Amino acid sequence: MKNFIWIAIFFTVGYAIPIHQVGGSINMIVGGSYTQPEYEYQSSDAQIVNLSNDTSTCNNFPDYPLAMRGATGAIVSGHPIICGGRSKESIHSECYHHSKATNSWTFLSNMSTKRSNSASVPVNGKLMVLGGLDEDYNGLGTSEYVSPDGDASQPGPDLPGPRYEHCAVKLSNGQVMLLGGFPDEKSVIIFHPDTEKFDQSLPQLTFDRYGAGCAAFKSPLHDNREVVLAVGGGGQATAEVLDYTQPNPVWTEIAGIPTDYDNYFWGARAVTSAPGQGAIVQYNKHFYELICEVSGCIWRILPNQHIQGVTFAVMMTLPSEYNAC
Secondary structure: OOOEEEEEEEOOOOOEOOOOOOOOOEEEEEEEEEEEOOEEEEEEEEEEEEOOOOOOEEOOOOOOOOOOEOOEEEEEOOEEEEEOOEEOOEEOOEEEEEEOOOOEEEEEEEOOOOOEOOEEEEEOOEEEEEOOEOOOOOEOOOEEEEOOOOOOOEEOOOOOOOOEOOEEEEOOOOOEEEEOOEOOOOOEEEEEOOOOEEEOOOOOOOOOOOOOEEEEEEEHHHOOEEEEEEEOOOOOOOEEEEOOOOOOOOEEEEOOOOOOOOOOOOOOEEEEOOOOOEEEEEEEEEEEEEEEEOOEEEEEEEEEEEEEEEEOEEEEEEEOOOOOO
16 A cells, blocks of 8 residues: 655644554644734644554654745646635735755745635646735636646636635546535535536535545445535534435435534634545644445544644645655
8 A cells, every 4th residue: 555645734723443554644734823811813824644654753854945824736737736725804816836956935926816825736737826906805706727847827717606605625536526615515516527516416415514534435335436525614513424426425424523622613624534545634733534344334543633723724634655754
């Protein structure tokens, strides 16, 4: 099994049983918002959390150039690209890319629109950024493509309507699924990159979700078919999955995130786990692992913790050659 490194760029905002350890998993947390009495702070600090080791913490990534929350990003052409976000009262358009060779963040380009609380996925060698809030805090129904070469961003297709605090996941068939967010917290939208069209033919979520996490993984509970997980969000500790390749699919509730430390997972983020049969969810200081087996899906709280505890993250998976420790 190929190892992976998880990089999480954080800009803020069931039951668990002992199961296998996570293998070869390193999570990088950069910046983020954390709350102290009556005030929210943004940070640009970088923290590396080795999820395969209970006590190992590596800190050899540079700080992100901006302290903010609500940014978005993904791996494009082998490197992380991060765009937008909010610092105090300012909404940003800047995009930065991280170079493995120099271990540095470099300004890439500006988006055509300032965006916070948007979503993004890699599409055809570019970062596709969808929706968000503009500098006047209006919902955006536009999208744009950011090139890893530093070229000016290009306009993408308009969404069916304005959307922010939604989640986007790239499917193995190349399509993109957009989940929840304001103003339609149960919406499920499919984007077809080949035609640049959106459709809303899939069923709506069971629960209202905004600021939620999502991930796709191959589930033994579903004969190893790829399913989509929607988890957490404002007022939610629930989780549900969609076996979307089957006829007449429906969202099925599974065990919720353990509520030992939190029960309000607004700003939770999720990535596919290294084994590929579940997900890792981050919220505040804690990391949660979902494993789906033939008998069902279960959670456990990982022993690793983020030092400050942050929400509203960018969280992405890197190949093992991007060695963070």
